Amino acid sequence: MDLQLKEEDEHDLGIEVVVQDGDKQAPCCVHGPTLLFEKVCIGDKKGRRFYACSACRDRKECAFFQWEDDKVSEARLLAREEDIRSKMPPFTHQEYCARLRKFLALPLGRRFCQDCQLLLLPGEWESHASHKMSHAEDLTEARLSRPSLLLKPLENKKSNAQFLFADRSCHFLLDTIAQQGYRKVLCVGTPRLHELIKLRNQEGKGDPMKSLLLDIDFRYGQFNSTEEFCHYNMFNHHFFGGEAAEKVLLSFLVEEDGEKVIMITDPPFGGLTKPLAQSFSQISDMWRKLQTFADSDVEIPMVWVFPYFFEPRILECFPSFTMLDYQVDYDNHPLYKHGKTGRKQSPVRLFTNLRPQDVVLPKEEGYRFCKVCVRYVWSENRHCNKCNLCPSKDGRQWKHCSECQKCVKPSWRHCQSCGHCALPEHPCGNSPGLEGCFICGSLKHKRKNCPDKMKQTTRNNRPNRPKAQGGRNTPKQQAKKPKRKSGAQRRANKLKMAAE
Numbered sequence: 001m002d003l004q005l006k007e008e009d010e011h012d013l014g015i016e017v018v019v020q021d022g023d024k025q026a027p028c029c030v031h032g033p034t035l036l037f038e039k040v041c042i043g044d045k046k047g048r049r050f051y052a053c054s055a056c057r058d059r060k061e062c063a064f065f066q067w068e069d070d071k072v073s074e075a076r077l078l079a080r081e082e083d084i085r086s087k088m089p090p091f092t093h094q095e096y097c098a099r100l101r102k103f104l105a106l107p108l109g110r111r112f113c114q115d116c117q118l119l120l121l122p123g124e125w126e127s128h129a130s131h132k133m134s135h136a137e138d139l140t141e142a143r144l145s146r147p148s149l150l151l152k153p154l155e156n157k158k159s160n161a162q163f164l165f166a167d168r169s170c171h172f173l174l175d176t177i178a179q180q181g182y183r184k185v186l187c188v189g190t191p192r193l194h195e196l197i198k199l200r201n202q203e204g205k206g207d208p209m210k211s212l213l214l215d216i217d218f219r220y221g222q223f224n225s226t227e228e229f230c231h232y233n234m235f236n237h238h239f240f241g242g243e244a245a246e247k248v249l250l251s252f253l254v255e256e257d258g259e260k261v262i263m264i265t266d267p268p269f270g271g272l273t274k275p276l277a278q279s280f281s282q283i284s285d286m287w288r289k290l291q292t293f294a295d296s297d298v299e300i301p302m303v304w305v306f307p308y309f310f311e312p313r314i315l316e317c318f319p320s321f322t323m324l325d326y327q328v329d330y331d332n333h334p335l336y337k338h339g340k341t342g343r344k345q346s347p348v349r350l351f352t353n354l355r356p357q358d359v360v361l362p363k364e365e366g367y368r369f370c371k372v373c374v375r376y377v378w379s380e381n382r383h384c385n386k387c388n389l390c391p392s393k394d395g396r397q398w399k400h401c402s403e404c405q406k407c408v409k410p411s412w413r414h415c416q417s418c419g420h421c422a423l424p425e426h427p428c429g430n431s432p433g434l435e436g437c438f439i440c441g442s443l444k445h446k447r448k449n450c451p452d453k454m455k456q457t458t459r460n461n462r463p464n465r466p467k468a469q470g471g472r473n474t475p476k477q478q479a480k481k482p483k484r485k486s487g488a489q490r491r492a493n494k495l496k497m498a499a500e
């Protein structure tokens with residue numbers, strides 16, 4: 001089974017994020033302004049709304065919760081502020097930079113505490129004596145220029161599985177950007193690409209490039225100057241360093257002497273597409289305002305790395321984007337790394353507003369140019385003369401169904417009673433099942449086809465989520481979840497479908 005993450009996850013969850021109109025101030029957690037969510041209830045047109053953390057999918061990581069209509073007491077506000085203060089990183093970015101200078105000047109004995117993920121100064125050795133330590137031989141200049149190899153990838157599955165690019169995907173991205181003449185790379189959640197750019201400069205390969213990393217992982221502040229890194233939350237466009245940090249981004253976005261800017265982002269896959277797109281649009285607006293001749297709808301050149309089944313969601317937010325066939329490989333992903341035994345197909349793709357024909361996908365990895373589609377495609381993605389396109393999304397060879405008049409996944413069969421193609425063992429007859437519609441309760445249709453859903457235009461649908469990364473629940477004590485199939489039952493169904 002190579003594709004474990006499934007698009008069938010759509011409509012699975014009862015919580016949706018509400019795109020805020022106007023500038024109503026959301027309360028803040030330690031991760032900046034929270035997002036407004038709505039619990040969808042059966043038979044209930046308007047579910048109750050609540051604020052929860054923008055960055056953390058798991059309440060164990062950030063427990064912030066507030067009903068929209070809650071009156072919050074002064075005492076609770078103070079306690080909240082205190083909580084935020086107590087969870088701040090141990091050092092400011094400036095302090096980290098001063099520490100790094102001292103660290104590099106140490107005559108003898110460099111130490112890095114693996115438990116605290118901190119470069120230590122001699123006066124601190126004693127208080128970390130019982131911790132696991134890396135010593136001088138592991139902390140050479142070369143090693144320190146690859147912090148993504150030194151730091152332990154964050155592994156909290158739900159919000160921040162920190163999957164790092166495999167070398168060949170990272171080099172492919174960098175070569176593509178360089179070849180297209182970009183000289184400034186805004187790395188949003190791509191620490192490994194950022195460090196590769198810095199290395200390339202150090203080695204004097206090609207024209208120098210600038211890179212600015214925006215990431216929520218503050219540990220990277222230890223290895224980067226204030227011009228190279230901002231502590232940033234991409235789900236609410238929040239700069240933890242305040243206005244000064246925002247100015248760093250602003251001045252980075254200025255294109256002087258023909259230094260073209262491009263933004264590359266690889267958000268956590270459990271992330272909500274709409275808030276991400278909102279933040280990226282804000283970055284794009286900042287960039288556009290700095291352009292002297294730009295018209296009002298020109299966007300910052302961007303590559304958004306995300307699984308293929310998010311395509312409809314991303315295109316909804318960025319209609320000018322194209323999904324490319326390139327399969328992104330990761331070093332530390334258990335399923336999608338390129339192993340010795342051959343490549344497991346990765347579901348992760350590039351979504352971009354660059355011209356698809358300009359992104360040359362490597363022939364030696366099995367990509368070819370389709371003259372009709374005017375883009376590079378995966379070898380198994382055969383051009384269909386009836387659809388007049390290369391139809392495959394998941395890397396398998398799709399086949400044309402003359403009744404549906406489109407290409408479908410190889411495992412699907414045309415079902416006469418449903419009137420369209422589906423898996424052979426699909427629940428037949430388009431029956432809404434015993435539970436009926438999740439929005440209005442009707443037994444005549446599923447939530448997907450609910451007429452009420454169409455009316456709710458301000459509401460963002462929950463994006464498809466990889467099952468392993470789960471979903472957000474309202475706190476058990478505070479909100480009763482609508483009755484659904486058991487998690488185990490749903491997971492079993494999905495895994496079954498994923499295997500097809």
Ligand SMILES: C[S@@+](CC[C@H](N)C(=O)[O-])C[C@H]1O[C@@H](n2cnc3c(N)ncnc32)[C@H](O)[C@@H]1O
Nearest residue numbers: 055163164165189190191192193216217233234
């Ligand atoms: C899937 S990893 C991508 C790493 C990338 N493939 C690389 O090798 O450079 C997601 C990255 O986004 C960062 N991240 C996670 N949540 C974030 C948030 N709310 N705001 C900003 N960055 C975030 C993580 O720290 C991590 O670096």
Ligand SMILES: [Zn+2]
Nearest residue numbers: 029031053062
């Ligand atoms: Zn939070």
Ligand SMILES: [Zn+2]
Nearest residue numbers: 113116128131
């Ligand atoms: Zn320690």
Ligand SMILES: [Zn+2]
Nearest residue numbers: 370373383390
């Ligand atoms: Zn084609």
Ligand SMILES: [Zn+2]
Nearest residue numbers: 384387400407
């Ligand atoms: Zn076709």
Ligand SMILES: [Zn+2]
Nearest residue numbers: 401404414421
């Ligand atoms: Zn069919």
Ligand SMILES: [Zn+2]
Nearest residue numbers: 415418428429
């Ligand atoms: Zn059927």
